[in-house]
Amino acid sequence: MAAYVEKMGYKGILCEGVDRLLKDKHPNFLYKPVGTKHIKALLKNYRLSDDIAFRFSDKNWSEWPLHADTFASWVHKVASNGDVINLFMDYETFGEHQWESTGIFDFLGHLPKEILKHPDFNFKTPSEVVEKYSARGV
Numbered sequence: 001m002a003a004y005v006e007k008m009g010y011k012g013i014l015c016e017g018v019d020r021l022l023k024d025k026h027p028n029f030l031y032k033p034v035g036t037k038h039i040k041a042l043l044k045n046y047r048l049s050d051d052i053a054f055r056f057s058d059k060n061w062s063e064w065p066l067h068a069d070t071f072a073s074w075v076h077k078v079a080s081n082g083d084v085i086n087l088f089m090d091y092e093t094f095g096e097h098q099w100e101s102t103g104i105f106d107f108l109g110h111l112p113k114e115i116l117k118h119p120d121f122n123f124k125t126p127s128e129v130v131e132k133y134s135a136r137g138v
Contacts, residue, residue, distance in 0.1 A: 002033035002041065010039060012130035014088060017043035028082025029136040030129070040135050042126055044088040048074060053089045057102035068107050072114035079120045083133045 005013050017027025025031070027043035051071065055061045063070070078085055090097075098104035115121050124132070 002039055003035045006036045006039035012040050012042055012126050014126065015041045015043050017046055025137065026082055028078055028085055030083065030133050032135040032138050034138055040130050042086050042129060045085050048085065049087045049089055053093045053097060056098050056104055068110035068114045071111065072117065075115055076118045079118060084129050
């Protein structure tokens with residue numbers, strides 16, 4: 001798939017950060033997909049993404065209720081152990097899996113401010129990430 005997308009002229013592709021494929025690698029770096037020359041793979045940090053997408057409203061989850069400052073502290077722990085943290089969620093996460101009554105929109109409203117409290121963090125589009133960072137391997 002990545003080789004096909006590369007032939008179409010794209011510089012980056014969004015992918016799952018699957019442990020069984022990554023082995024000892026981290027999803028918080030960019031990689032070059034097998035069989036490609038220039039395209040870079042931006043990998044989903046599924047653990048952090050799933051904390052929002054699936055666990056946020058789970059009252060049986062040990063971290064419930066999740067607050068923006070707590071989540072930001074988890075993100076900040078990645079500092080110096082990666083170039084990016086990709087949080088990928090389906091649109092249906094907001095309003096279908098996580099209803100407004102769960103507090104998800106308030107959480108999202110506070111999250112950017114909490115993330116930006118750490119001087120090493122900012123927000124970038126996928127295109128900006130692809131331009132800024134080199135691939136760390138295949």
